[in-house]
Amino acid sequence: MHSTMQDVPLSVRRLLEHGSTVHSGSRVLTAMPEGYTEASFAEVAANAARLAGALRGLGVGEGDRVATFMWNNQQHLEAYYAVPCMGAVIHPLNIRLPGEQIAYTANHAGDQVIIVDGSLLAPFTGLIPHLPQVRHLIVNGPADPAVVAGITGPEVHDYAALIAGQPDSYDWPDVDERQAAAMCYTSGTTGHPKGVVYSHRSIYLHSLAIALPDVFDLSAADCVLAVVPQFHVLAWGLPYTAFVTGCWLAMPDRFLAPEPLAGFVAAARPNKAAGVPTVWQGLIRYADATGADLSSLTEAVVGGSACPPSLMADYDRHGITLVHAWGMTEMSPLGTLSRPPAGARDREAYRLTQGRFPASVEPRLIGPDGSVLPHDGHSVGELLVRGPWITAGYYQEEPFADGWLRTGDVGLISPDGYLTLTDRAKDVIKSGGEWISSVELENLLMGHPAVLEAAVVGVPDERWGERPLATVVLKEKGSVAFAELQDYLAARLPKWQVPERWAFVDEVPKTSVGKIDKKVLRARHAAGELDVTTVG
Numbered sequence: 001m002h003s004t005m006q007d008v009p010l011s012v013r014r015l016l017e018h019g020s021t022v023h024s025g026s027r028v029l030t031a032m033p034e035g036y037t038e039a040s041f042a043e044v045a046a047n048a049a050r051l052a053g054a055l056r057g058l059g060v061g062e063g064d065r066v067a068t069f070m071w072n073n074q075q076h077l078e079a080y081y082a083v084p085c086m087g088a089v090i091h092p093l094n095i096r097l098p099g100e101q102i103a104y105t106a107n108h109a110g111d112q113v114i115i116v117d118g119s120l121l122a123p124f125t126g127l128i129p130h131l132p133q134v135r136h137l138i139v140n141g142p143a144d145p146a147v148v149a150g151i152t153g154p155e156v157h158d159y160a161a162l163i164a165g166q167p168d169s170y171d172w173p174d175v176d177e178r179q180a181a182a183m184c185y186t187s188g189t190t191g192h193p194k195g196v197v198y199s200h201r202s203i204y205l206h207s208l209a210i211a212l213p214d215v216f217d218l219s220a221a222d223c224v225l226a227v228v229p230q231f232h233v234l235a236w237g238l239p240y241t242a243f244v245t246g247c248w249l250a251m252p253d254r255f256l257a258p259e260p261l262a263g264f265v266a267a268a269r270p271n272k273a274a275g276v277p278t279v280w281q282g283l284i285r286y287a288d289a290t291g292a293d294l295s296s297l298t299e300a301v302v303g304g305s306a307c308p309p310s311l312m313a314d315y316d317r318h319g320i321t322l323v324h325a326w327g328m329t330e331m332s333p334l335g336t337l338s339r340p341p342a343g344a345r346d347r348e349a350y351r352l353t354q355g356r357f358p359a360s361v362e363p364r365l366i367g368p369d370g371s372v373l374p375h376d377g378h379s380v381g382e383l384l385v386r387g388p389w390i391t392a393g394y395y396q397e398e399p400f401a402d403g404w405l406r407t408g409d410v411g412l413i414s415p416d417g418y419l420t421l422t423d424r425a426k427d428v429i430k431s432g433g434e435w436i437s438s439v440e441l442e443n444l445l446m447g448h449p450a451v452l453e454a455a456v457v458g459v460p461d462e463r464w465g466e467r468p469l470a471t472v473v474l475k476e477k478g479s480v481a482f483a484e485l486q487d488y489l490a491a492r493l494p495k496w497q498v499p500e501r502w503a504f505v506d507e508v509p510k511t512s513v514g515k516i517d518k519k520v521l522r523a524r525h526a527a528g529e530l531d532v533t534t535v536g
């Protein structure tokens with residue numbers, strides 16, 4: 001029996017129309033060297049229409065890829081709507097990847113038009129000779145005229161001038177909801193980055209889920225500081241959820257260092273925020289040192305890497321709740337988010353988990369032999385997921401054989417549905433047949449008052465196969481000895497899990513999106529570049 005319900009496509013166009021009418025007065029604030037600029041959602045929609053008109057004039061048609069090389073700002077938001085709504089595909093390039101990987105992703109995606117922030121034009125120009133398919137560069141904001149004059153190859157346009165003469169409405173096509181709307185590449189710590197293509201339907205459903213009270217809890221009464229970059233998993237979907245809910249967006253542009261970011265928080269006064277742990281580490285240290293005003297913030301979602309408990313405690317002191325979330329580029333990215341349930345006796349223990357899955361995301365834990373493990377709070381296995389905003393395969397590759405995404409993350413799920421990740425599958429330390437969680441060691445070490453950051457990797461060991469090597473960044477050099485850190489861990493862990501190999505480092509290597517880069521750390525160790533001390 002068929003239903004009698006209307007079959008309205010779930011498209012980005014519906015989000016644009018809703019946000020720009022029902023929430024026409026909601027605003028996007030973009031950080032400037034001093035203060036910020038602002039625009040209403042109605043103005044963003046009018047500019048999105050102008051941009052679509054201009055792109056059509058440049059020959060962009062249905063299914064064509066339009067890339068961006070931009071910070072989080074108003075014009076990037078305009079592109080987020082203009083491109084998918086006209087039936088084309090937006091591809092935000094990860095500006096922090098090494099040049100050859102950026103060129104690889106742009107060529108692999110077939111980008112022909114790229115919108116570049118003026119502030120990023122100088123570093124971008126080195127890539128141009130490697131992008132033979134690119135026909136048009138659209139430069140947003142002031143750029144060095146000498147740099148512009150030196151560009152050969154693509155035609156160069158100024159964003160504001162290009163859209164200025166265009167009509168403020170566009171006859172948006174009715175696209176099939178399963179059509180591609182956007183694409184992002186995984187950060188590619190091994191091999192080439194892989195493309196994930198999001199559909200209109202996946203973006204629409206994901207945007208609704210992000211807004212839910214047990215997820216980001218967003219409404220028209222909120223202003224959210226989107227620190228997570230638009231070039232990393234579509235800024236966790238916030239640009240689209242904003243138009244669903246009417247929540248304001250505070251976009252930091254290039255002002256991501258602690259001092260200007262704190263200045264932007266004080267000026268724009270967002271009450272919520274989203275970003276990776278490294279950003280929150282830097283901001284709180286700055287605020288503690290200077291008394292910077294973060295008082296508008298009530299909570300911040302932190303994801304992308306495990307959130308150390310010490311970081312949560314630091315923010316608690318400022319009355320700001322860090323809410324732990326887990327996700328992946330392949331998952332749009334929402335996987336889980338941790339808010340303790342009613343009646344929880346140990347709320348802190350719940351907060352430290354990666355959290356619960358929203359409706360639509362189905363988890364499965366599997367053991368090394370592929371058997372399905374129970375959600376009993378202690379069976380540890382690899383996590384598989386499926387759902388309507390989870391990719392069925394990578395761009396231009398075969399779809400996954402059985403319909404599940406293998407996340408490569410290892411963990412356990414409690415009977416009441418909370419996920420705790422213990423490691424990436426490739427980072428698990430296998431010592432004498434037992435598994436040691438590098439993440440647990442890092443979290444404990446970062447709880448020691450003298451430790452700023454810690455990263456733990458497995459290194460070859462004759463007797464045990466592998467043993468943990470702890471690399472530590474101290475807040476003050478020389479303030480603590482390895483033996484003390486060992487005792488600190490021994491008081492909290494079974495003795496066989498405590499590392500005997502230690503190295504102090506000036507900084508922990510990070511990937512383009514701020515995760516600990518264990519591949520680099522292992523390579524440095526293999527090359528003998530770390531000054532390792534064996535204790536005990």
Ligand code: AMP
Nearest residue numbers: 187303304305306325326327328329421
């Ligand atoms: P990306 O696709 O770059 O966002 O990376 C996704 C990966 O980041 C996941 O598969 C996890 O390994 C890791 N990750 C993301 N969020 C968390 C978290 N809250 N805790 C631990 N690992 C995380």
